[in-house]
Amino acid sequence: MAKQIEVSDLDAYYGSHKAIEGITMTIEPRSVTAFIGPSGCGKSTFLRTLNRMHEVIPGAHVDGKILLEDQDLYGPDIDPVSVRRTVGMVFQRPNPFPTMSIFDNVAAGLRLNGRISKSEAEGIVETSLKDANLWNEVKDRLNKPGAGLSGGQQQRLCIARAIAVSPAVLLMDEPCSALDPISTLAIEDLIAKLKNDYTIVIVTHNMQQAARVSDRTAFFNLAGQGQPGKLVEMDETSKIFTNPTQKATEDYITGRFG
């Protein structure tokens, strides 16, 4: 079930380097939120703080608060592994387990969650592949390796794997940057469908893509090299792209920098 994310005054560090500073925002459920901004402004770093992947890097840590509905993601009793299950992630390059079958790729997360029966697994794999708009292309070769699929199909397989464990949120870090235009449109169509059930956050360098797929857009910027990235403004996507409040946003979306 989709959940709201409430971020308050969040800083993220790599060792002593502060990569992002003072981020406060609300991410709405059942909608797509896009993060845009120039290279190095901290979009991916911020995305990874939302499912506690940031701290996996040695020396990395976070200050501030993130609530998923009423659950404090950085609270003392919270298991980061269970956070990553509730807040799923899809990466830039499709990363199916290459030697595993298509079926096992989708079932992989389910099995980590505990023992389930074969028929239960079959049901969830089929539903997840259908939801990821991939079922018709793979239903006759579920036992073939995931690596045998095209790049776009592999990315949809990774999305099926992510949704198989019923997350509340799906984080996508430039999910189309390694894909051709047709596969990109297939993923964008899929995002539009999935937003009915999930909270979706997407980092993208492609502003047309942000305009096409997202309901709300957050623009991040940094004052200079070595400075932390900050949220400049966040609003309805149509407003950000037609009538932003901040000059830096306007300069960025009109291609004056970045």
Ligand SMILES: Nc1ncnc2c1ncn2[C@@H]1O[C@H](COP(=O)(O)OP(=O)(O)OP(=O)(O)O)[C@@H](O)[C@H]1O
């Ligand atoms: N693993 C890491 N270790 C140390 N510093 C890092 C690491 N990853 C990112 N950074 C630094 O954090 C800052 C933000 O990087 P991040 O990748 O989050 O930006 P971004 O906006 O996603 O960039 P891009 O659009 O180029 O992907 C940069 O200064 C970067 O060098």
